[in-house]
Amino acid sequence: MLFQAGQHGVGVPAARVVITGAGIITALGKGWAVNEAGFRQGRPAFRPVTLFDASRQRAKTAAEVDLPQQNPPPRIPLHEWRRWDRANHLLYHAAQEAWQQAGWESHSPITTVLGTTSAGMARGEEYFRHATTQPHQFRGQPGRGLHYQAQRQALNVQKALGFHGPTIFIANACASGANAIGHAFDLIRCGLAERILTGGYDAISQLVFCGFDSLQSLSTTQCRPFDRRRDGLALGEGAAILALETEASARRRGAQILGEIAGYGASTDVHHLTQPHPEGNAALQAMQEATQTAGITPEQIGYINAHGTGTPLNDSAEAAAIQRWAGSPAKLPRVSSTKGVIGHLLGAAGAVEAVICLMALHGQWLPPNAGWEESDPACNLPIVTKPEDATFEYALSNSFGFGGANASLVLRRFS
């Protein structure tokens, strides 16, 4: 039962939630190794948009993924594989890597918790264009209608990997991926699940690109989070998936433990639909809750992967929140945003950035803040400006989204 009165479980001593598998695909490439190399160097991966005509947009670049060419997995017929949306492929690549690394088998149901903002929007766009230009021709329309939906994409991936189980989708805008991991952490921690496949995914679509462009949120120069000359965000696409389980489960299986999710906080900013509170009140609340759940103080955090979109308002509000959370300038940990490398991945951002924190903790290095050159008094933070090694045990990852959806995760090096 998902919930049953009288059932023992909720409130049991909190289990440690460990990561035994991690999958990632971004504009840097597919898989842990290529992404680790790219983030460690802070190598930007933007190019002119090729997925649709962007000639009439203010911004014309994005961090697009070159999807690997591959045959369908054994359980997926070719005709079904061809119907998969771009977002579905991104999700599959990340999930497959995490699944294989975790060494999970498909003998029992496994819960999936995913975050996305627009699922297969590009398929939805195709559906709409077809329905409005050829309303009496239905060929291909049922497939487009189905594969546009997030739940179909999850079913496809479960089928491809050979498992089934309950699926929950959180669509909390740009915090979706972090909320999904946080919710999975909550479920395992309070004894409601032993293993969960979780993360986030989103693909670039014309509607979303045009939307951010219409708001004049996209940079027309270069994405430069926390830099004095920052003029907007850049969009990217990708996916990251984590295999989470109790420490007891991982030890029983003899699995390699990559790291630990130690804390999670979620809050809501009611200031404005698209703008953060200038002092970052809700961001502060999420960060405080995450560190409290982890049972640590801000001084113990060695690195913050900031939401850092590169928009003037987000970065100054986040900087204010980080400063208030740390309490004093001397206690500020090193901070960087990795959106100058791969752009803003929206529903995937929180998950991808959690994996970046995991990589950094695992390898004991700090990802540089690509594009940062000039300090801004409104963002007075100890920014990581170049590749460097570090010794640290905890990292904090921030994700703040449209509609005031805020989430923070604390990750811990496992030793």
Add this chain to the structure above:
Amino acid sequence: MSNHPISIIGLGAVSPAGWGVASLFDAVSNGKVIPASELERPGWSRGLPVRKVPPPPSRPAFLAHPRLRRASPISHFTVAAALEALGNPQVPSPAPNLGIIFCTMAGPLNYTRRFYTEALRDPATASPMLFPETVLNAPASHLAALLGVTGPVYTLIGDDTAPLSALALAAQWLNTGKVERCLVVASEELDWLPADAFRLFLHDHIAAEGAGALLLARHHEPSPSQWMAVTDPFNYAMPGGNRVAVQSIRKQCQTWDAPTALLCDSRIGIPRRDRAENEAWSNWPGQRWSPRCILGDALTASSVWQAVLAAAAVSSKSFTQAVVHVAGCNHQAVAALCSSRE
């Protein structure tokens, strides 16, 4: 430590039967089928049969809120149902320990379609006023802003089973002390795009719109009815697809059978779609309501109406308990049990 039942302390609904739980309950309990009207679709001389929410009896006061002036119907339905569940306060007071779980399947499609139409015409002039309202969590964000909720607010998407997953999530939040109270709301708005898409699979499908809300609280708060359980969802990726999934749910709820119990199911009146549910629940011993056959198929909103009706039926002492079963349209099946506190 054990899970406690979840108190149901408020209900709200906006449906093709009208604005309020009373009109929803009256239509479904008395089997008053709401007449369908037509929704225009481009390229066709005949519209799509749908069941729309009628205009409100008077202009809702919440429309004066700056966040809601430009919002789409899905947000209006969401707020109206939530405020009814909260007791229709004239001025909502800040609710620091309230969580919100909002569910939708199709989302804010009116604005999404309008924005994309503009983007196709000329992306350089697409309206920045429309885009923020296309984001799936916009209705939840507006509701949180109106109520001053700064705690957890989740938007769950998926097929029409999402509201029952939301009940389980609310139970988790309440039982672990994350929140004192939790609003579970689901909402959908009519648009020709999804209404047309459903008819590609089910020719006689009748789409509908509206919202429902349940205000839930910890066990110590008095209430006439309570949630006792939510089954594991069984998804259609399992061998045997939806038939086996629905049968698996039925097995989990076998002990809930009683002649004095109500089954509130998700049948829509189209045999092909209802087959799995008909087979699995053919031996149900009590009365059975199928709100979608009366009101049309409003996806997640229909499922939350089922939950609202179950709670209202138990609260009115017409039934000792009620089972809500949802065989989702394309993802999974799940059920929940509501019982009297006496």
